[in-house]
Amino acid sequence: MLVGVGVAMRREEDPARALEPIDLMLEAVRTAGADCGASALLSDVGTIAVPRGRWRYRNPAGEIARALGAARATTIVSSVGVLQQTLVANACEAIAAGEIDSALVTGADAGYRLLRARLGGSRATERDQNDDPDVRLEPKAELRHPAEVAAGLKMPVGLYAMLESARRAAAGLSLDDHRDRLAARYARFATIATGNPDGWSRTPLDAATIRDDGPRNPMQAFPYTRAHCSTWNVDQAAALLFCSAERALALNIDRSRWVFPVASAESNHMVSLSARADLVRSPGAEATARAVLEAGGMTMSEIDLIELYSCFPVAVDAFADALGLSPDRDLTITGSMAFAGGPYNNYFFQATARAAQLLRAGAGRTALLSCVSGILTKQAFALWSSEPSGGAFVRRDVTAEVAAASDELPVVENYTGGGRIAGCTVLHERGRQPEAVALIDTDDGARAMAGSDEAEIVTSMQCDEWVGRRVHVVAGRLAA
Numbered sequence: 001m002l003v004g005v006g007v008a009m010r011r012e013e014d015p016a017r018a019l020e021p022i023d024l025m026l027e028a029v030r031t032a033g034a035d036c037g038a039s040a041l042l043s044d045v046g047t048i049a050v051p052r053g054r055w056r057y058r059n060p061a062g063e064i065a066r067a068l069g070a071a072r073a074t075t076i077v078s079s080v081g082v083l084q085q086t087l088v089a090n091a092c093e094a095i096a097a098g099e100i101d102s103a104l105v106t107g108a109d110a111g112y113r114l115l116r117a118r119l120g121g122s123r124a125t126e127r128d129q130n131d132d133p134d135v136r137l138e139p140k141a142e143l144r145h146p147a148e149v150a151a152g153l154k155m156p157v158g159l160y161a162m163l164e165s166a167r168r169a170a171a172g173l174s175l176d177d178h179r180d181r182l183a184a185r186y187a188r189f190a191t192i193a194t195g196n197p198d199g200w201s202r203t204p205l206d207a208a209t210i211r212d213d214g215p216r217n218p219m220q221a222f223p224y225t226r227a228h229c230s231t232w233n234v235d236q237a238a239a240l241l242f243c244s245a246e247r248a249l250a251l252n253i254d255r256s257r258w259v260f261p262v263a264s265a266e267s268n269h270m271v272s273l274s275a276r277a278d279l280v281r282s283p284g285a286e287a288t289a290r291a292v293l294e295a296g297g298m299t300m301s302e303i304d305l306i307e308l309y310s311c312f313p314v315a316v317d318a319f320a321d322a323l324g325l326s327p328d329r330d331l332t333i334t335g336s337m338a339f340a341g342g343p344y345n346n347y348f349f350q351a352t353a354r355a356a357q358l359l360r361a362g363a364g365r366t367a368l369l370s371c372v373s374g375i376l377t378k379q380a381f382a383l384w385s386s387e388p389s390g391g392a393f394v395r396r397d398v399t400a401e402v403a404a405a406s407d408e409l410p411v412v413e414n415y416t417g418g419g420r421i422a423g424c425t426v427l428h429e430r431g432r433q434p435e436a437v438a439l440i441d442t443d444d445g446a447r448a449m450a451g452s453d454e455a456e457i458v459t460s461m462q463c464d465e466w467v468g469r470r471v472h473v474v475a476g477r478l479a480a
Contacts, residue, residue, distance in 0.1 A: 002259040002384070003248055004041070004241030005353040006031030007198045008108070009341070011235065015117035015124050021055045022063050022127070024108040024237035029064060032104075032239040038251040041243060043069040046100025049076035049087040051345045053109040057129040064106065073104075074134045081139030084348035085371040085380035089264040089395050091242050096393040101247045107346035108237030115233045143374040145272035147413045151437050151449035151476070152427060157229055159273050159375045160312035161221035161425035162439055166279035167314060169467035179223050182313050183211035185331075186228060186338060189310070193335020196354065200234045200341030213428075222426040222462045230311045230342030238349035240356075259356045259384055262366075263295035263394045266380040267402040273375045274439055274447050277407035279423050284379035285322035285370070287398040287405070292368070292381035295394035300324065303383075304364025307351045309372040310336040319370040319379075333358060333367070352382070359386040414476045415440065415448030422447070424466045426458055436461045440473060452478035 008027040012018035019027070033039035048061040048070065057063065061075035078087060084107070091103035110124070117124040144159070153159050168178040187207040193199045210227040213219035217226050243251075248258065267284035293299065300323055308319040308331045316331055325331070334340035334354050337347050348371045355367040365387060371380040419440040427435045436452045438461075450473040452458070457478055460466070472479040 001242065001245065001248065001261065002240055002356055003243055003253050003257050004032035004036030005356045006035055006239040007350065007353050008237040009198055009200070009235065011112060013116060015113050015120065015122065018110065018113040018116070018235060020126050021053055021108040021110045022057060022060050024110060024235060025050070025060065025064060025106045025239065026067055028108065028237040028239035029068070029104065029106050032241040036241055036253050036257050038253050041102055041241065041251060042104070045070050045073050045102045045104045047074045047076060047091060047094065047103045049078065049091065049105045051078045051082065051084055051087060051107045052080055053107060053346060054111065054114065054344050056126055059129060059131045059133040061133055062131050063129055076135040076137065077133040078137035079139065080345055081143050081373055082137045083266055083371055083373045083378050083380045084345065085264060085266060085382050088240065088352065088382060089266065092261045092264065092393050093395050095242055095244050102243040104239065104241055105349065106237065106239035107349055109232065109343035109346055110235045111233040111344060112235045139270065141270045143377055145274045145411050147411050147449045148272065148274055150413060151451050152435055153437060156375055157224055157312065158221040158425055158427050158437060160314050161224050162423035163273065163279055163376065164223065164314040165425060165467050166423040167317060169465060170280045175223070175463065175465065179211050182223065182228060183207035185313070186210045189332055189336040190339050192330065192332055193339035196335045196340050198350065198354065199335050199339060200231060200236065201339045219428040221428065224312060227338060228313055230337035231339070232342050232344050234341035234343050236341050236343040236346070236350060238346065238353045240349060240352060256360060259359050259386060260388055261393050262383040262385050262389045263292050263396070264380065264382050265291035265295065265396040265398060268378050268399045269402040269406060270377050271406055271408055274411045274449060275408045277409050282318040282322065282376060282379065283405040284402045285318045287402050288379045288381045289322040291396040291398050292383050295396050296383045296389065298366065303366050303368045305333050305355055305358055305367035306331055307333050307355060307369040309370045310338065311342065311372060315372055315376055318376060355384055359384065410446045412442065412446050412448050415442060415450065415473050416475055418443045418470065418472050419448065421466050421469050421471060424461055426461050434458045436478065438466065438471070438478060440471065448473065450476055450478045
């Protein structure tokens with residue numbers, strides 16, 4: 001079970017005084033040890049796992065092990081593209097199987113430190129850390145297709161906005177109605193964030209402020225303004241400390257600190273966005289949602305707390321649809337990655353820590369959290385309870401099921417020919433002209449990316465529905 005949680009957050013304006021990521025992790029780890037009332041557990045953990053952030057360390061898990069005196073710990077580092085829930089599930093599964101009796105999962109990113117250094121014309125230095133972990137976890141494929149990168153979709157926001165456009169068109173919403181809907185949801189998220197003591201921003205925002213671009217809320221990729229996007233320029237860390245019931249009893253860890261992992265479900269099937277035949281449904285979200293509830297023997301009516309991964313709005317909708325949630329349910333307990341903070345490749349641990357805090361406080365008996373890796377590429381759910389479930393922890397891998405349910409299309413580069421738009425967005429990058437980008441269903445049954453910086457197309461794509469529109473493409477550019 002989960003017996004210790006720790007969160008660290010700093011907002012230091014001087015990057016020379018700010019903590020680097022390993023030190024943020026260590027602060028969160030030591031807080032987790034103190035939280036369970038048995039800090040000695042830290043020096044005897046069986047595994048230490050860390051997901052990669054925007055840092056250059058080779059083996060932060062080893063550095064943490066040395067700092068804690070955890071000589072027997074197996075050190076694990078996962079690359080970007082590995083689900084954060086995978087590290088949590090690995091720890092729970094190994095403890096349930098009796099392979100180890102304790103485990104530590106931690107991660108951090110110091111994006112604010114990086115930002116302040118860049119604005120000041122300096123560099124945020126890090127200690128040299130050059131040994132290798134005992135285990136390195138890597139994804140089996142690339143997260144993005146070369147055609148997406150060539151089209152200027154270098155950052156996730158443009159790809160997620162393209163998925164958003166497909167869902168909007170399928171729902172039959174006008175652009176304005178859709179933007180109003182997103183803004184109202186995120187205004188609610190901002191309100192929830194005001195009650196999160198570990199949240200990065202606790203200032204409520206109204207829907208109009210979120211919806212419309214302005215000097216402090218620029219458009220990123222239509223229809224997403226900055227307020228719709230994960231806030232990754234944060235210095236945040238989280239640590240989760242697990243152990244067996246026998247170990248917890250031997251260490252006299254207070255029963256009120258125990259939070260029980262009930263079930264985990266993951267899909268690790270990887271298809272780049274441009275190759276997905278269906279841009280609206282997420283077979284992975286649907287399969288993992290079914291699997292985790294079946295494994296836990298629960299229905300959604302028995303779930304008290306919900307945290308849906310919120311890197312961008314379309315991810316929230318994909319999981320909400322998979323769970324069949326009614327529109328009036330709150331979909332976050334943290335306040336979302338936009339307002340609580342979305343440290344790079346670590347937010348899911350922040351959310352898990354918040355769920356544990358609320359379950360311990362009696363805010364609910366059960367909590368369900370979703371997780372994403374890539375461009376809604378991989379999906380996972382974790383189910384937690386403040387009470388024993390009556391059975392052992394259950395882990396389900398639905399990768400094969402999702403692969404069977406996912407149709408793929410070939411993707412061609414530098415396309416010339418006709419087709420219909422499957423999804424589109426307008427990219428807004430500082431210092432550059434806006435660029436319209438569209439994913440095309442070509443006349444011969446393939447997919448292609450096409451772009452345009454023509455003002456008429458750029459303006460129209462942000463005012464009119466282009467999804468489903470027939471277009472002509474010349475060498476990868478939309479023809480007027």
